[in-house]
Amino acid sequence: MKTPKSQSCRGGMFRRSLFAASFAVAAVTSMATAYVSPARAAEKGSLIIGIDETASEYWAEYTQGAQDIADSIGTKLTVITSNYQGAQLLAQLGAIYATGCSKCALATDPSSNAFVKAVVHRSAVAQVPIVTIWNRPENIHPWDTDPKYWVAHTSFDGVMSGYYQMTALCKALGGKGQIAAVEGVPSTPPAYQRIQGLHKALAECPGVKLLDTQVGDWQETKSQNIVRTWIARYGDKLNGVFASNDAMARGAVAALREKNLNGKVFVTGSDGSKVALDMVKSGDMLVTVWNDPVLQGAVSISLAHAAAVGDIDPEKLTHAQRDFYLKQEVVDKSNVDQYLALKANAPKYTYDQMKANFWKDSAGQIPVGANK
Amino acid sequence: MSAFRGTGRAEGFDLAVALRRFVPISVLVLLLGASAIVAPGTLSFSALTGFVSDAAPLLILVIGSTMPILTGSIDLSVAGIASLTGVLVVQLAPIFGPWTCLVVLLIAIAFGALQGFAHAWLQIPSFITTLGTLSMLSGLSLLLSNATAQPLPDSDPFITLLSNTTFGIPNTGYAVIVVVALLALLMRYSRIGRDLFALGAGERTAVMSGVRTIRVRSFAFASSAGCAALAGLALVSVTEFSSPTLAGNLLLLSIVGVVLGGTAISGGVGGLWAGVIGGLITAWLRVATVLIGVAPTAQYIVFGIMALIAVGLTTDRGKIGVIK
Amino acid sequence: MKLVAKAGEVPGQPASRSLRFPARPGRWLQSIGPVAVLVVLALAFQLASHNFLSPGNLAAIAEAVAVPVILATGLSFVILLGAIDLSLEGVMATSSMTVALLAANNVNGHHWGIWAIVAALGVGVVFGAFNGVLNTYFRMPSLIVTLGSWFIGLGIASVLFPSQVPGIRDPIVLGLASTQFAGLSLIVFIAVAVLAIFHLVLNYTHLGRMIYAVGGGEATLVATGLRVPLFKLAAFMISGFLAALAGLLLSAQLGDGNADIGNGLLFPAVSACVLGGTLLSGGRGGAIQSAIGAVILEVLNNGLIQIGAGPYVRNIISGAVIVTVVAISGLHLRRKLRIVK
Numbered sequence A: 001m002k003t004p005k006s007q008s009c010r011g012g013m014f015r016r017s018l019f020a021a022s023f024a025v026a027a028v029t030s031m032a033t034a035y036v037s038p039a040r041a042a043e044k045g046s047l048i049i050g051i052d053e054t055a056s057e058y059w060a061e062y063t064q065g066a067q068d069i070a071d072s073i074g075t076k077l078t079v080i081t082s083n084y085q086g087a088q089l090l091a092q093l094g095a096i097y098a099t100g101c102s103k104c105a106l107a108t109d110p111s112s113n114a115f116v117k118a119v120v121h122r123s124a125v126a127q128v129p130i131v132t133i134w135n136r137p138e139n140i141h142p143w144d145t146d147p148k149y150w151v152a153h154t155s156f157d158g159v160m161s162g163y164y165q166m167t168a169l170c171k172a173l174g175g176k177g178q179i180a181a182v183e184g185v186p187s188t189p190p191a192y193q194r195i196q197g198l199h200k201a202l203a204e205c206p207g208v209k210l211l212d213t214q215v216g217d218w219q220e221t222k223s224q225n226i227v228r229t230w231i232a233r234y235g236d237k238l239n240g241v242f243a244s245n246d247a248m249a250r251g252a253v254a255a256l257r258e259k260n261l262n263g264k265v266f267v268t269g270s271d272g273s274k275v276a277l278d279m280v281k282s283g284d285m286l287v288t289v290w291n292d293p294v295l296q297g298a299v300s301i302s303l304a305h306a307a308a309v310g311d312i313d314p315e316k317l318t319h320a321q322r323d324f325y326l327k328q329e330v331v332d333k334s335n336v337d338q339y340l341a342l343k344a345n346a347p348k349y350t351y352d353q354m355k356a357n358f359w360k361d362s363a364g365q366i367p368v369g370a371n372k
Numbered sequence B: 001m002s003a004f005r006g007t008g009r010a011e012g013f014d015l016a017v018a019l020r021r022f023v024p025i026s027v028l029v030l031l032l033g034a035s036a037i038v039a040p041g042t043l044s045f046s047a048l049t050g051f052v053s054d055a056a057p058l059l060i061l062v063i064g065s066t067m068p069i070l071t072g073s074i075d076l077s078v079a080g081i082a083s084l085t086g087v088l089v090v091q092l093a094p095i096f097g098p099w100t101c102l103v104v105l106l107i108a109i110a111f112g113a114l115q116g117f118a119h120a121w122l123q124i125p126s127f128i129t130t131l132g133t134l135s136m137l138s139g140l141s142l143l144l145s146n147a148t149a150q151p152l153p154d155s156d157p158f159i160t161l162l163s164n165t166t167f168g169i170p171n172t173g174y175a176v177i178v179v180v181a182l183l184a185l186l187m188r189y190s191r192i193g194r195d196l197f198a199l200g201a202g203e204r205t206a207v208m209s210g211v212r213t214i215r216v217r218s219f220a221f222a223s224s225a226g227c228a229a230l231a232g233l234a235l236v237s238v239t240e241f242s243s244p245t246l247a248g249n250l251l252l253l254s255i256v257g258v259v260l261g262g263t264a265i266s267g268g269v270g271g272l273w274a275g276v277i278g279g280l281i282t283a284w285l286r287v288a289t290v291l292i293g294v295a296p297t298a299q300y301i302v303f304g305i306m307a308l309i310a311v312g313l314t315t316d317r318g319k320i321g322v323i324k
Numbered sequence C: 001m002k003l004v005a006k007a008g009e010v011p012g013q014p015a016s017r018s019l020r021f022p023a024r025p026g027r028w029l030q031s032i033g034p035v036a037v038l039v040v041l042a043l044a045f046q047l048a049s050h051n052f053l054s055p056g057n058l059a060a061i062a063e064a065v066a067v068p069v070i071l072a073t074g075l076s077f078v079i080l081l082g083a084i085d086l087s088l089e090g091v092m093a094t095s096s097m098t099v100a101l102l103a104a105n106n107v108n109g110h111h112w113g114i115w116a117i118v119a120a121l122g123v124g125v126v127f128g129a130f131n132g133v134l135n136t137y138f139r140m141p142s143l144i145v146t147l148g149s150w151f152i153g154l155g156i157a158s159v160l161f162p163s164q165v166p167g168i169r170d171p172i173v174l175g176l177a178s179t180q181f182a183g184l185s186l187i188v189f190i191a192v193a194v195l196a197i198f199h200l201v202l203n204y205t206h207l208g209r210m211i212y213a214v215g216g217g218e219a220t221l222v223a224t225g226l227r228v229p230l231f232k233l234a235a236f237m238i239s240g241f242l243a244a245l246a247g248l249l250l251s252a253q254l255g256d257g258n259a260d261i262g263n264g265l266l267f268p269a270v271s272a273c274v275l276g277g278t279l280l281s282g283g284r285g286g287a288i289q290s291a292i293g294a295v296i297l298e299v300l301n302n303g304l305i306q307i308g309a310g311p312y313v314r315n316i317i318s319g320a321v322i323v324t325v326v327a328i329s330g331l332h333l334r335r336k337l338r339i340v341k
Helices: A002-036 A057-072 A086-098 A113-125 A158-172 A189-203 A220-237 A246-258 A274-282 A293-309 A336-344 A351-356 B007-011 B015-020 B023-038 B045-070 B078-121 B126-145 B157-163 B171-189 B191-201 B203-208 B213-239 B250-260 B272-291 B296-314 C012-019 C026-049 C055-080 C088-102 C114-136 C142-160 C171-178 C186-204 C206-216 C218-223 C228-254 C266-275 C287-306 C311-333
Strands: A047-051 A077-081 A105-108 A130-133 A150-156 A177-183 A208-215 A240-243 A266-271 A287-290 A323-326 A329-331 A362-365
Touching: A047 A057, A047 A086, A047 A293, A057 A077, A057 A293, A057 A351, A077 A086, A077 B296, A086 A113, A086 B045, A086 B213, A086 B272, A105 A293, A113 A130, A113 A150, A113 B213, A130 A293, A150 A158, A150 A189, A150 A293, A158 A189, A158 A240, A158 A266, A158 A287, A177 A189, A177 A220, A177 A246, A189 A208, A208 A220, A220 A240, A220 A246, A220 C055, A220 C228, A220 C287, A240 A246, A246 A266, A246 A274, A246 C171, A246 C228, A266 A274, A274 A287, A274 A336, A293 A323, A293 A351, A329 A336, B023 B272, B023 B296, B045 B078, B045 B171, B045 B191, B045 B213, B045 B250, B045 B272, B078 B126, B078 B157, B078 B213, B078 B250, B126 C266, B126 C311, B157 B171, B157 B213, B171 B191, B171 B213, B171 B272, B191 B203, B191 B213, B203 B213, B250 B272, B250 B296, B250 C142, B272 B296, B296 C142, C026 C287, C026 C311, C055 C088, C055 C186, C055 C206, C055 C228, C055 C266, C055 C287, C088 C114, C088 C142, C088 C228, C088 C266, C114 C142, C114 C171, C114 C228, C171 C186, C171 C228, C186 C206, C186 C228, C186 C287, C206 C218, C206 C228, C218 C228, C266 C287, C266 C311, C287 C311
Parallel strands: A047 A077, A047 A105, A105 A130, A130 A150, A150 A323, A177 A208, A177 A240, A240 A266, A266 A287
Antiparallel strands: A287 A329, A323 A362
């Protein structure tokens, strides 16, 4: 009884001291990193962006746009990542604000509609101006919820995106055929807006029938599995796939490629990612809808910064200036080269350029009911 | 080898064993101290109260999850219950009015008890039982809410209570204390406390000495589900919106929290206090990466490594025979 | 779940049963349950949609189930020990980024060809070894070790991610998915081969027998002086290796590297093992059983799309089926198994 116990204890002590040593090393290293790290939040006038994930082309480009603005005014950009978890975003914002933050500005995706109010409120309490992107519940707006600090909300028109895609599908099919749709994460506005746009265009294209709609959660592999099942189920009857974003369009094309159907069954997507542009060029995809994340990053953080330094007074802005869509374009084979060139050499935005007119690229106020 | 709680106890005072109990809290203090040096201001009153309100849902989840884990089972459905709670509050408010939250809590507790009963009586492993129910719960949340975020009813008294502060401290912080106190009293003054540990430490022995497995397991899962529902309420008291995916990855964080406090995943070792400390460490690790300015791409790596090191420090291997 | 066998217990029955391994009469009986479920589900879906058993749809199921089968096979090794490996998704993410960045691609100048594949698979073995060493030599519970390496794997993939999705251009890597025999892609045959090989490893090698034995009663085995940690280490490395293979094959299928590639595949893999009759407490089950479990889940997935069930209802139904099947197939064990955690 006694022997194994004490042995395990001695072994335990050894291992524990090993752990303690490594922990101390880790703590010291991380502190050292912190001292040399340029991305500290506490500096004056620093810019903060909250993104959903780092391993994504879209968010890398969004960060690039915000970084351009930070460079142009000579300040630091702090990037926090929620990994699609609103609770995590809130906690991390709380930590940043706790260390003190004057003239900071925040642009963030609140990760889902449910966290918008909490994120805005948290920033307002810390007196940090905030611009939200993508997610906003229907019944709250920058002018009625913490209006002094919630500067603006900006997004891309999901209904129009879906409408553009479906219209292109209808045209390519000559107004006759069957399609199926893959939806994004159902609780996010772009997901249901794009499907709404699909139905709007479908009503104007009576010869095309929507066979099925399934949820692909924005993911490539899920979409691939769904489309594979559709091919087996509908065979020749499937003439087109409406994918709510480019990643799912990639999954759809991968599934079609297995049966050598790529290019024969039309696939549409949205976002304008590099791979999608390449596939539009090669003919694997029919269209994608170009949303410019670099521009979105530049516009959203500039607006927040302008409010932080007093270049604009949020409460004097019009509703159309505080709740607006950015322009988006349909990309098909005819104009794809132009966007590939833009992708290769994104313009480097500056704050002064943005300040000249923050709403130069606005596509108008977000209509009532868009976020229902 | 005695199967019951800690072999150290039978051998009188042992300095190493006594010291062990303070490892988790030392880790917490070390973390707090390190952050205070790196980012002065993190230990200010307002920063700490903010931290408490962000950490409360996770803390309550961790405390709840500790109960099944003490018996050697595991409850993977907690985040699903927390998300569904918010959705149910919105759906049931028109029917139950001011009593909605209470009703939802009771539903959750009943569900948990049923889940524990099914797992123990049918002898289905808890991992798979609760994995199955997790899938069902998330489907149900999506279905009931039609996959949208919905605003909570304005006047719900319980949620208003949770969202307020008393003496500058968020009421969700007091909720944590109440939960711990309630469970601690129950475990101290009824058989259930001893039985929980007995089951976890050596089920065969426990069964032979008259512990009623099914009853104890039902209790453990009922309390974890109840805590999960309360955590869900604490979350929606901050967001003011319900959503079918509200609690998201809190499941993984809550398991990390349980283990970081020194509770053995195999059961029989640990307790409520361990849950509180573990939950605090986890909540702090979640923000530490931001505080010390880790590049966002490296966040996951740093979190993973810090969690592993912390677990290495806080797990008392001396009390566990075979590690799986 | 019984993640840990208590040191004080004498694992009588299970250990002796698994040590008597090669001739186990009860084995076929045990796998009849899951197969019956599979047949019933397939017939039900065929009645409901008339298209379910068409060659085209069966091929679609085979394509979709290939990767889950590989994952479930690897996971079986760890679960048979009575341990668990939660790091699959992290390993897949890292292996996917590794192969996409080292094979010919449109982001950097590397063109390692076959060595990119080797590197991606090596990543999995390293992860497995990391898990195994922490679990056996540092005596940390596998649940928490592999939870940590799950995060680390996702993190490494994020760090590796270049600013745009890396598209794979290497013909060898792409060939894994695009090469077809008899209307099925090479991936399906790889999955079958993996299943066959690792089934043999489990049943006809010393390593396999020892893995069953460890799951049946580790404490007794340690007492006999066998080098238990080595077997456990090997099991984790196999699981990591096969997870990396799964990440590699999915990347080949999609033609790009993706940090989210394993998203949502872990829990179905665990469910597959349990559905097929592999016990989480270890010692019983096997690769074939787990593979059958994976097929059941995919049949459910495919069939529910075929009959047009809504996406939310799909979650509810598959959850219910998992619990019900496991409950029913465990009924005959109820009395024997006094302890289920």
